[in-house]
Amino acid sequence: MTLLETLDPVAATGAFAFAWLLIAIPAAIAALLLIAGKVTNGFGHFIATLAPFASFVLAVVYFADLLGADPSERAVELTLFTWISSGAWTLTAGLLIDPLSILFVLLITFVGGLIHIYSIGYMAHDPNRRRFFAYLNLFIAAMLILVLADSYLVLFIGWEGVGLASYLLISFWQERPSAATAGKKAFVVNRIGDLGLLMAIFSMLMLFGTTNFQAVDAGAELIPGHWATLIGFFLLLAACGKSAQVPLQSWLLDAMEGPTPVSALIHAATMVTAGVYLVVRSNALYAQTPTAQIAVALVGTVTLLAGAWIGCAKDDIKKVLAGSTMSQIGYMILAAGIGPAGYAFAIFHLLTHGFFKATMFLGAGSVMHGMNDDTDMRRFGALRKAMPITFVTFAVGYLAIIGFPFFSGFYSKDHIIEAAWANQPVLGVLALIGAGVTAFYMTRLMFMTFLGQARWKDGVHPHESPLSMGVPLIILAVGSFIGGMALNGWIGGWLADAVGAEAPEHASWLPHITVLGIITLLVVAAGVALGWYLFGRQEIPTTAPAGSILTKIGRHDLYADTVNEAIFMRPGVALANGVATLDDVAIDGAVNASGRLPGALGGRVKLLENGYVRTYGLTMVCGAVLVGLSLALSRLV
Amino acid sequence: MNDPYIVLAAILFTIGLVGFLIRRNALVIFMSVELMLNACNLVFISMSQVHGILDGQVAAFFVMVVAAAEVVVGLSIILMIYRSRRSTSVDNLTAMKH
Helix, strand or coil: CCCCCCCCCEECCHHHHHCCHHHHHHHHHHHHHHHHHHHHCCCHHHHHHHHHHHHHHHHHHHHHHHHHCCHHHCCEEEEEEEEEEECCEEEEEEEEECHHHHHHHHHHHHHHHHHHHHHHHHCCCCCCHHHHHHHHHHHHHHHHHHHHECEHHHHHHHHHHHHHHHHHHHCCCCCCHHHHHHHHHHHHHHHHHHHHHHHHHHHHHHHHCCCEHHHHHHHHHHCCHHHHHHHHHHHHHHHHHHHCCCCCCHHHHHHHHCCHHHHHHHHHHCHHHHHHHHHHHCHHHHHCCHHHHHHHHHHHHHHHHHHHHHHHHCCEHHHHHHHHHHHHHHHHHHHHHHCHHHHHHHHHHHHHHHHHHHHHHHHHHHHHHHCCCCCEHHHCCCHHHHCHHHHHHHHHHHHHHHCCCCCHHHHHHHHHHHHHHHHCHHHHHHHHHHHHHHHHHHHHHHHHHCCCCCCCCCCCCCCCCCHHHHHHHHHHHHHHHHHHHHHHCCHHHHHHCCCCCCCCCCCCCCCCCCHHHHHHHHHHHHHHHHHHHHHHCCCCCCCCCCCCHHHHHHHCHHHHHHHHHHHHHHHHHHHHHHHHHHHHHHHHHHHHHHHHHHHHHHHHHHHHCCCCHHHHHHHHHHHHHHHHHHHHHHHHC | CCHHHHHHHHHHHHHHHHHHHHCCEHHHHHHHHHHHHHHHHHHHHHHHHHHCCCHHHHHHHHHHHHHHHHHHHHHHHHHHHHHHHCCCEHHHCCCCCC
8 A cells, every 4th residue: 555646735825715706606696596586587597607607717717827836736725614613523614626626617617607508598488497597506506516625524515415406407397297206316316325425424524533635535544444445335325326326327317307408417517427526536545445446446337338228228319318428427437446547537538528418418408499399219310401500519429429539538438448458357348348339329319310311290390499509519519529639638647646646658639549449449330330230221110119128128227216116115115104004003092092091081080070069078078987997907907 | 984975976976977968058067067076176175184185175276266267267158159049058059060
């Protein structure tokens, strides 16, 4: 166990003293929109859109500052206030701006801001648009708390805030029972993950007396190994809940009930990446526990295959993308599970994925916008002419996710596959297969949606979306294209200190040609070819064919809900019913009986009170006689 | 030699007790109670004589004082009841019934 290189944060000076504004701006706007109410209906969405961009500008300033600083001084800590002071514990709340968190802040505010712009057009006809924007800002604020926190405890506030915002946004169309249910499901499943994070925080408080990142990093190698493993598993559980990893993945597919910008913002670009962030942030702990690390990598691998499987079987365009999100987050978790060699790649893929998945989700929203909110790909087809901007931007996202050379996913995914191959060959091969499957289902989506013959429903007239939706798509598509090239040679060195890894040897925007890279390309090409062979050559039926057993399993989300219902829900309901019956019959019975007994007794005794003096007198005499008799008897004895 | 007093006291007490239990007129019940009290006084005084100490006689005085006070209060209550109801029958006074 070697001592890890970690950054010692310097105190915040100058502009950094105002870092709390990053969070305060969107939070204040959210509060304003919610409290001021209808007054802000007319302009609420504009100021709400400005908020993430204001934070973004601030983040760019900080980023430039960090970029110019000496690598050893690239972490800035801003202590805000003493939060809990009790006995031996003094817990402070503060912000930490380091190479890792600033990247997240940039991604969240920039992609989030574009999604705000897109939502202006997408939600134009919704009567509750103001409330929607308030929730979006609330989400941005919570997510920024999550990534800017300097301790696990503050991170937990953001973690819960993100869960709350996600609940509110998934069930935004609360008049639909399916949306309300989906929101509740996401909330409940996230609670299970939160349990993991809470247990980890409690363990840290017990072991270190603080949850500050620096203190935990420094103390990680001094604690017993089994504690490190235990905390590692707790954090993994938390990451599974938030990042929709197996076995807590079931909420993500249902979460597509929310408005499409929500799917893009929360369930693709930012919120689901919180789990990856948590694991990468806890790198010092995971360095002490190979067991938990392997578990992380395994979970990631299982999820990337499960998500790809689901993506292959679904006909709902948003569900395909949701499956693909699961799968791509699986790649990130796999990379994070590999250890120091993979952390930077996990974050790299997270950033590129944030761009190309947002592009595709917003593109899907644009398609739905033109198709009367239909999501069934079997009723799409030939949309490339009707929606040229959507088609081109979606195609860029498509090329990026399958890893077409020079597009962003090509760089980030190849790195993960290579790192996995070098560390755990089995996982590497599975990740490689996942890449092929990804290419297959995304090709299927492209053919069913944009190419082939039109299979539109009657009365549907596809049209391009307004400019407020088109411009964010174009910007995101540009990001999806150049993101990989721009970051490839730089991100490894930038993150090296923050994640406790060694800076890689010089890398450039040119792809690093290896045998594995060529094999990956071949596998991807095979996936694309298979997709073309099955869905590009022939007419696609408008009703889904029965399909093979694999398709059926995929259509049912690998029966995750069935399993959850059978193992957790039904026994849980039965237990609750049993307890309720016990309460009704036994406990209520006992309590009621104990109440009825004196009542009944009193009913009998009160008959003695007949109001006749002589009865009272006789009673008295009898009493006196009894007393006299007992005295006399006691004398005898 | 004090047996006759005790017997007399027992007879008086029994008369009082029976009167207290069977009569309806509040005044008569009152008189019966007085009879029982005085039966007790008689026992006190007899026993004082037997034992040669004055405690019993002191107790008798106390009983008399209390009985006098009680008569004052009791008779005025009975008088008030009679005024409002034109009757002193205790069987009509059942307002405290359950």
